[in-house]
Amino acid sequence: MTHSYHTTKLANGLTIQLKEIHTAPIISHWLWYRVGSRDEVPGLTGISHWVEHMQFKGTPKFPAGNLDKVISRTGGVWNAFTYLDWTAYFETLPANDIDLAIELESDRMVNSLFEPEEVESERTVIISEREGHENEPLFRLDEAIQMAAITVHPYRNEVIGSKDDLHTIQRSDLYQHYRSYYIPNNAVLAVAGDFDSAEMLHKIRTHYEPIPAGELNKLPVAQDPIQDGEKRVLVRGPGETTFLRLTYASPPANVDDFFAFTVLDSLLTGPSSLSFFGGGGISNKTSRLYRSLVERELAVGVSGGLQATIDPYLYGITATVHPQHSADEVLVALDDEIKRLQDAKVSVGDVERAVKQARAQFAYSSENITNQAFWLGFAEMFAGYHWFEGYLDTIQTVSPADIQRIAQTYLQPERRVIGVYLPDDQAGGQL
Amino acid sequence: MIKLGNVHWNSLPGPEDITRVELQNGITVLVRSNFNSPSVVLGGYLSCGSVYDNDDKLGLSYLTALSLMRGTDRRDFQAIYDALESVGASLGFGSSIHTTSFTGRALVDDLPLLFTTLAESLRQPTFPQDQVERLRAQILTALAIRSQDTDEMASLEFDRCLFPSHPYGRPESGYPETVQAIQRQDLIDFHRQYYGPRQMVLVMVGGVEAAQVLDVVNATLGDWQNPDQPESIELDPPQPLPSPHRAHVEIPGKSQTDLMMGNLGPRRRSEDYLPALLGNSVLGQFGMMGRIGDVVREQAGLAYYASTSLSSWIAAGSWEVSAGVNPANLKAAIDLIQQEILRFTSEPVTNEELQDSQSNFIGRLPLSMESNAGVVNALLNLERFDLGLDYYQKYPSAIAGITPASVLDVARKYLTPESTVTVSAGTSPGDTTDV
Numbered sequence: 040m041t042h043s044y045h046t047t048k049l050a051n052g053l054t055i056q057l058k059e060i061h062t063a064p065i066i067s068h069w070l071w072y073r074v075g076s077r078d079e080v081p082g083l084t085g086i087s088h089w090v091e092h093m094q095f096k097g098t099p100k101f102p103a104g105n106l107d108k109v110i111s112r113t114g115g116v117w118n119a120f121t122y123l124d125w126t127a128y129f130e131t132l133p134a135n136d137i138d139l140a141i142e143l144e145s146d147r148m149v150n151s152l153f154e155p156e157e158v159e160s161e162r163t164v165i166i167s168e169r170e171g172h173e174n175e176p177l178f179r180l181d182e183a184i185q186m187a188a189i190t191v192h193p194y195r196n197e198v199i200g201s202k203d204d205l206h207t208i209q210r211s212d213l214y215q216h217y218r219s220y221y222i223p224n225n226a227v228l229a230v231a232g233d234f235d236s237a238e239m240l241h242k243i244r245t246h247y248e249p250i251p252a253g254e255l256n257k258l259p260v261a262q263d264p265i266q267d268g269e270k271r272v273l274v275r276g277p278g279e280t281t282f283l284r285l286t287y288a289s290p291p292a293n294v295d296d297f298f299a300f301t302v303l304d305s306l307l308t309g310p311s312s313l314s315f316f317g318g319g320g321i322s323n324k325t326s327r328l329y330r331s332l333v334e335r336e337l338a339v340g341v342s343g344g345l346q347a348t349i350d351p352y353l354y355g356i357t358a359t360v361h362p363q364h365s366a367d368e369v370l371v372a373l374d375d376e377i378k379r380l381q382d383a384k385v386s387v388g389d390v391e392r393a394v395k396q397a398r399a400q401f402a403y404s405s406e407n408i409t410n411q412a413f414w415l416g417f418a419e420m421f422a423g424y425h426w427f428e429g430y431l432d433t434i435q436t437v438s439p440a441d442i443q444r445i446a447q448t449y450l451q452p453e454r455r456v457i458g459v460y461l462p463d464d465q466a467g468g469q470l
Numbered sequence: 471m472i473k474l475g476n477v478h479w480n481s482l483p484g485p486e487d488i489t490r491v492e493l494q495n496g497i498t499v500l501v502r503s504n505f506n507s508p509s510v511v512l513g514g515y516l517s518c519g520s521v522y523d524n525d526d527k528l529g530l531s532y533l534t535a536l537s538l539m540r541g542t543d544r545r546d547f548q549a550i551y552d553a554l555e556s557v558g559a560s561l562g563f564g565s566s567i568h569t570t571s572f573t574g575r576a577l578v579d580d581l582p583l584l585f586t587t588l589a590e591s592l593r594q595p596t597f598p599q600d601q602v603e604r605l606r607a608q609i610l611t612a613l614a615i616r617s618q619d620t621d622e623m624a625s626l627e628f629d630r631c632l633f634p635s636h637p638y639g640r641p642e643s644g645y646p647e648t649v650q651a652i653q654r655q656d657l658i659d660f661h662r663q664y665y666g667p668r669q670m671v672l673v674m675v676g677g678v679e680a681a682q683v684l685d686v687v688n689a690t691l692g693d694w695q696n697p698d699q700p701e702s703i704e705l706d707p708p709q710p711l712p713s714p715h716r717a718h719v720e721i722p723g724k725s726q727t728d729l730m731m732g733n734l735g736p737r738r739r740s741e742d743y744l745p746a747l748l749g750n751s752v753l754g755q756f757g758m759m760g761r762i763g764d765v766v767r768e769q770a771g772l773a774y775y776a777s778t779s780l781s782s783w784i785a786a787g788s789w790e791v792s793a794g795v796n797p798a799n800l801k802a803a804i805d806l807i808q809q810e811i812l813r814f815t816s817e818p819v820t821n822e823e824l825q826d827s828q829s830n831f832i833g834r835l836p837l838s839m840e841s842n843a844g845v846v847n848a849l850l851n852l853e854r855f856d857l858g859l860d861y862y863q864k865y866p867s868a869i870a871g872i873t874p875a876s877v878l879d880v881a882r883k884y885l886t887p888e889s890t891v892t893v894s895a896g897t898s899p900g901d902t903t904d905v
Contacts, residue, residue, distance in 0.1 A: 062506040063840050064481060095758070104764070107757030112826050114833020133833055160771035168774035170725035171794050174620055174896075277723035279614040310558070320560050320575060324551040334548075339608040362611060392556050399558025399577055402508045407841050463723075 045236045046424065049244065051252040052224025056415040056424060057239055058231040060408055066232030067131040067412035068140040070148070071420060073227075074220035075124045076198045077260060077349065084193075085200015086208055086216050088121040089165055093213060094128065095119070096157040098150035101143055103157065109139060116409075121198055124349045125420040131409045134233040138242065144228075145246035148221050158210040166206075169199050176276055176460045177357070180284055183272045184458040185353070188286050191261040194352055222253030229416030232408045262350065263288075265454070272458040281360040282460040283338075283369050287449050289354035292347035293422040298433045299441040300345055300354065300449065305393040306385060306442070307376065308343025308356060312400050320403065321396055328356070331376050337364045349421045354449065366459045380446035384439035394435050401431060481836050483845060485859040489680035495694055496668035499687050500849045501680035504842055509577050510676030511842040512561075512584055513850050515569035516592075517702050518664035520642040527652050529644020531664075533605060534657045535565040539587070540601035543594040547601055550591075553583060561587050567637050568702070568784055569854075570665070575843075578677045582686055589690035592665060597657045606649060613646050620728040621794070623719045624895035628730040631715050631891045632788055636708045666696030673849045675842040705785040710734055710889035719895035727797045727896030731807055732790025733884050738782040738855045742880045744868060746780055746789065749877040751827035752819045753810070754778025754791060761814070762791055765806050772799045772806070784855075789884055797899045804892065815881045818874035832866045 045057040075087050097103030110117045115132035117140075130140035172178040182197050189195035200208075228247065230239060266288055290296040304311065309323020323329050323342070332338040338358040345354050358369050404410045418427040489501045520531045539561065540547050554561060559576035561584060576584045616622045626641055633639030643649075672691075674683045710733065736742035754762040759777040766776035776793035791811075795803045839845045839862075852861055 063836065065837060065840055104757070104768070108826055111757045112829040112833070114830050114835065114837060116834070116837065131837060133836065136833075160768065163771035164767055164774055167726065167772070167794065167796060170796060171774055173725040176618070277721070278618040280611055280618075310555075321555060321558050322551060322560055322562070323555075325548060325555045330548075333604075336604060336607065339611045359611060359615075361607060362614070363607070396555065396558040399509070402577060403575060406507050406509070409840075 043236060044424075045240070047240070049223065049248050051248060051250055053247055053250075054227040054419065055240065055243060056227065056229040056419065057236045058411060058415055059234060059236055060231055060411060061233050063408060064134045064233050065131060065408050066134045066137040066140075066230060066234055067129060067409040068137060068144065069127055069129040069229040069412045069416045070144045071125055071127045071227040071229065071416040072220055073124065073225050073420065074126050074216075075122050076196055077124050077193050078220065078258060079193050079196065079200075080258065082204060083208060083212055083216070084196040084204045085165070085198070086204075086212060087126055088198055088200065089161065089205075089208060090213055090217050091119045091121045091126050092161050092165060093153050093158065093217070094147050094151055096154065096161065097152050098146050099152070100146050100150065106143065109143070113139065123194055123198065123346070123352070127416065129409065129412070137232075137234065141242055141246050145250065148223070148226070148247075149250055151217060153210055153214045153217065155210050158213060162205065165199070166202065169202060169205065172199065176274075176278055176280070176282060177284070179276060180272075180274045180282060180458050180460040183274050184284060184286055184456050187270045187272050187458075188266070188288070188353055188456040189263050192263045192350060193260060194348070194350065218253075219256065222255060223247060223250050224252045225255050227416045227419045229412050229419070231412035231415060260350065267453055269452045270456045272456060274458070274460045275463050276460065278462045279362070281366050281462065281465065282357065283360055283366040284355060284357045284458040284460075285373070285455055286353040286355045286458070287451075287455045289345055289352055289449060291349055291351055291421065293426065296445060296448075297345070297347070298430075299437045299445045301397075302390060302393045302434055302437045303380065303442045303445050304343050304345050304354065305396060306389055307380065308341060310393065310396040310400060311342070311344055312404060321400065327376050327379070328358075328373065331372050332358055332369060335372065336361050337369045337372050347417075347421050366461070370457065377446065377450045381443065381450065384443050387439060390437060390439060390442070394431070397434055398431055481839070482862045483839065483848060484863045488849065488859050489684075490859060491684060493667070493688065493692055495692065496666075497670045497672060497687070497691060497694075498853060499684060500671070500673045500853065501678075501683045502675045502845055502849065503677070503679060504675055504845070505677050507677045507842055509575060509842070510581055510584070510674055510678050511846050512574040512588070512672070512674050513572070513846040514670065514672035515571040515850070515854070516665060517568065517669035518570055519566050519568045520640060521567050521637045521703050521705065522660070522664055523640075523644075525640075526648060527644075527656060528640055528648040529609070529642070530652050530656055530660055531570065532565040532642050532644065533602070533609065533649065533652055534660045535563040535570045536605055536609070537597050537602055537657055538563050538591040538595045540605065541596045541598040542590045543596060544590055547598075550587060554587060557583065559584060561591070563591070565642055567642060581678060581682070585686045585690045589694070592691075593694055595661060597654055597661075599654050602654050602657065606652070609643060609649055610646055613643065613649065618721060620721055620724055620726060620895045623721060624728040624730045624792075624893050627717055627719050627895065628732070628790065628891055628893040629788070631717055631893060632711075632732070632734065633708045633786075637705060638708060638783070638786060663698055664700070666699030667691065667694045668696070668699050669702060671850065671853045673846050673853070675845040675849070707737070707786050708734060710886065711891065712889070714888060715891045717891075717893045718898070719893070720898060721895055722897055724897045725796075726794050727800050727894050729793045729795060729800065729803060729892075729894050730790050731804065731890060731892045732788055733886060733890055735780050735787030735789035735884055736782055736880065737784060737786050740782070742883065743782055745872050745876040746880045746884065748824060748827050748831065748869070748872050749814070749819065749881050750778050750780040750789065751830065752823045752877070753814050756823075756827050756830060761810050762793075762807060765810055766793055766803055770802070770806060772796075772803050776803070776807075797896055800894060808887075811885055812887075815878075815885050818878040821874060824872070824874050824877065828869050828872065831869045835862065835865060
């Protein structure tokens with residue numbers, strides 16, 4: 040494979056990441072802004088996600104409706120995501136149409152209209168999106184757990200925002216948020232695919248360099264105190280199925296503990312991809328929790344996940360409780376497994392196995408050009424591209440003692456929230 | 471103008487770079503090498519599915535497929551998965567109406583492991599009782615979760631109403647009572663009777679030579695025989711309903727109602743398929759979900775999603791609109807969608823609309839085959855619907871040949887208001903007169 044990586048920063052502060060991949064006539068263009076729910080204050084939760092929606096509502100050059108058409112005519116795909124620390128926009132296009140992505144994204148970095156009637160129409164669309172989430176028991180449980188687990192940090196709010204805030208946010212709030220954060224010195228442009236880097240950089244400079252740098256006034260983010268007592272959350276709702284979800288405070292992505300934690304998670308709940316775009320697909324049937332919960336028929340499924348974030352966030356373990364058993368029984372078995380990790384070192388072979396799984400996942404996810412461009416920018420949001428490039432080497436240095444230390448440090452009862460979703464008509468709930 | 475310049479003809483799979491071999495026992499093998507990739511993706515199917523399930527044991531084909539890797543003559547469940555997961559490989563089985571399918575992936579070095587596990591699971595499953603019970607509990611829980619899912623329940627009821635008394639109207643995973651009725655012996659019998667190499671298709675794409683794949687297929691599956699295996703069932707095409715049908719699935723405590731409206735669509739090999747596919751794009755796919763997305767989401771703000779889809783199978787298809795709306799907006803959404811369908815069946819799409827979608831279909835072809843998994847799916851479709859190895863190379867000109875008149879013809883033929891099925895699933899608002 041021919042991969043050549045190039046990075047630079049324009050005079051206006053826009054960071055550029057380029058990776059040539061000449062395996063298919065495709066280019067993926069990602070523009071990342073360092074703004075997400077982390078940058079929101081009470082009363083304006085969900086505003087980053089709403090701004091993302093408004094970015095599809097047109098500029099004078101690309102009016103609403105026209106934006107979709109110009110991309111779709113090429114056969115390309117595009118979308119956007121808002122998360123805790125970032126908002127990202129991508130276009131994956133036939134290589135000879137890439138100018139379109141550059142023109143469109145540089146244009147809407149500054150020229151989006153935020154027409155008042157479009158703001159109002161989008162208000163109901165986003166409320167509808169939230170109502171779709173509310174139909175899901177695990178969304179409701181997750182929302183309650185986050186509010187309990189995180190007391191002051193904005194990570195406590197769902198990215199989509201509270202329904203109250205979605206009813207009251209105004210056009211002026213949205214536009215101000217847009218102008219405050221959509222500036223080149225708060226963005227990373229990542230492009231991967233079938234191009235020549237010098238030519239690509241020239242195109243990028245032509246469209247992005249005239250955009251002036253802005254004044255970036257990031258709000259200070261209140262950090263949560265270390266949790267000092269176990270919390271319990273009970274959510275009741277329709278259905279027949281009980282869910283148990285535990286969260287523990289987890290380290291940020293750019294510290295050594297994060298890497299050891301990913302290996303621990305792989306052993307406990309199975310390998311999971313950190314990417315939003317696949318690379319996963321490895322089953323977890325030999326993981327410790329699958330064996331102790333699902334094989335023993337206390338649960339019908341179990342999963343876990345660690346998020347790569349700027350600030351400490353939450354490590355979650357979710358079990359779908361077996362209809363013949365209770366959340367309490369699952370919790371006892373789960374605690375036994377955590378104690379096992381704390382009491383005895385795992386074997387060197389266990390760690391080597393987790394590393395091999397991670398290596399396979401990286402190979403799978405690297406086959407896709409969209410994913411390659413994703414990683415270029417994503418890693419910049421919380422660390423740097425070196426984080427991604429060194430990932431496999433770093434986790435190879437994780438030792439059994441590291442994993443034991445992580446289990447002892449982070450998986451403490453006083454640092455967790457136990458959340459249960461219990462069907463309305465089921466007894467129990469004396470959490 | 472339609473943009474044909476985007477198509478990189480030499481990047482599309484064709485007879486030059488697809489190796490297709492029919493083994494003596496009836497297995498068809500397709501391989502396309504991609505040496506940019508350090509891994510391989512496997513896909514394929516056997517010609518048995520829920521079409522063989524009795525109504526009282528619906529879900530048998532599905533449970534059989536899910537049980538294949540739960541224990542074999544040679545290894546138990548944990549040993550099978552330990553071998554796969556230790557090297558980051560995966561293999562899984564599923565079942566649909568006509569087929570039992572499998573997918574897998576591995577690093578190139580682990581190719582033999584993938585095939586030995588596939589062959590062992592297909593040929594020597596033991597269906598251990600404890601594993602069958604464990605799976606049954608998992609499926610029953612999944613069905614309980616399904617019963618609370620507005621999207622899934624709308625879809626389930628829509629299929630049931632659109633395809634009455636037809637295998638296409640039954641969910642492959644069954645219902646709680648039918649899954650409860652299945653015995654271990656049923657799985658053994660189903661496997662013995664219907665699993666076999668005849669009409670089996672196996673596709674592999676990735677960093678491997680075709681000869682190497684053929685060697686390992688021959689070594690692991692080349693001597694597989696099942697003289698009892700029946701010929702595929704030819705299903706009669708379902709008939710349009712004699713009158714419009716309206717149904718509602720009440721699910722308490724839901725914030726959003728899911729809506730599905732639609733009709734029968736063309737089967738995959740029908741000459742109506744491509745005009746319908748392009749018409750579907752104009753109606754509810756292109757850009758931000760086409761005309762339907764424009765009126766329901768962009769203009770009225772009634773839904774986060776409102777789009778159309780065309781699903782075409784061997785005997786028939788379905789062509790429907792889906793939307794997620796607040797219960798109070800359900801009637802308004804239905805009215806808007808009906809107006810758009812009336813317009814779509816009354817006047818031809820504009821040249822510009824059609825050309826937009828044609829450009830999209832042609833341009834996205836290389837993107838859809840960017841990954842090994844994308845090419846596997848493309849090759850499986852070639853074989854499943856007997857499209858010919860040069861199908862993707864001819865596809866751009868076939869798409870370019872569709873006209874507004876041919877789209878209008880299929881719109882009128884299929885989207886007939888007198889046989890439309892409309893289904894909602896969710897919590898009724900206080901006044902239920904419109905549902």
